[in-house]
Amino acid sequence: MRFRPSAANGRVWRIGVLLLALGAAAVPASAQDDETDLFWSGQNLERQGDWQGALALWATAPDSSIGTGRSDPRIGPAFIAAALAHDAQDRLEEASRLYLWGFSGREVEAHREEVLLEARRIVPLLTQRDSARWQPLLDGETGPLARRIARFWLEHDPTPESVLNERLVEHWKRIVEARDRYRYNLSSAYETDDRGIVFVKYGPPDTRSRGHLGASEMELKIRVEDSRARMIMRRYDPNPQYELWKYGGLNPEEFTFYL
Incomplete structure (x- = not known):
């Protein structure tokens, strides 16, 4: 899902919906625990x-x-x-x-x-x-x-x-x-979920809201057009959470974020 700019009160906003996917973190291999290390x-x-x-x-x-x-x-x-x-x-x-x-x-x-x-x-x-x-x-x-x-x-x-x-x-x-x-x-x-990636790059958003996607199948269709994406979302989480973060003043020409 791509973050898209929208106009509000004459300002350029970057708006993104973060879908919090379930999954385990990958832990990097480390050297052996050694008292001399x-x-x-x-x-x-x-x-x-x-x-x-x-x-x-x-x-x-x-x-x-x-x-x-x-x-x-x-x-x-x-x-x-x-x-x-x-x-x-x-x-x-x-x-x-x-x-x-x-x-x-x-x-x-x-x-x-x-x-x-x-x-x-x-x-x-x-x-x-x-x-x-x-x-x-x-x-x-x-x-x-x-x-x-x-x-x-x-x-x-x-x-x-x-x-x-x-x-x-x-x-x-x-x-x-x-x-x-x-x-x-x-x-x-960063050993965080996807929100951490955005937070580390841009800092705290100007505004944020949260909720659950797809209280009904019709609502989910409105929010997520791709039928395959809806099927995958339902498989992993029948009622996925989302957060909507808004930032003002970001460079509209710069690549922002993909999920």
Whole structure:
């Protein structure tokens, strides 16, 4: 279903209906849990409630890899997500630095799945043209893709003279919020349902409404013209939920979203 613009009070709106499909989230493969692995040790601390200990441990990662050429792209996203989840504003400069370090090393092949996952968190932010340009990177070697991820956030840093990357922080702030709010399923790269994809790209909508599609077959026919689509919807959910999000001021020429 395509999002279509409509005119209202002289403004251009992008309107989308999000159908919340059932489905299990795909969980990326991870390295073996190892007591000597800083990432997993920090994860264990965070699970035990010691998020500050986790941040302190992860912060030692760059020093521990000096002279090896290795970096760990798992640590930056975990650090920034934990810092934001606990409103640790004083750790966000460190989070920005750790994130870039994690994706700038020469030897990241061991973490290909994590690098691909992070790239998939960026692709929904891109225009259709830029998304096509990223595809060869996704299909190529891990190192160039990791470094392109780091460069993407450097290019979008509104204050390059400072350590703090506000755009990166805002991106992860939205991811953390979306993970808390939009959990009908965890099928997206953000570990959210489809609403999370829209929320991370555009932020909260100007207005929203929700309900159920197809209280009767006639109503469903009015809302969904494709008979095959109606059949699939009825098979998976006889009374599917929807949310209608409206955004004002989006670029009418830009690709918005497909479901």
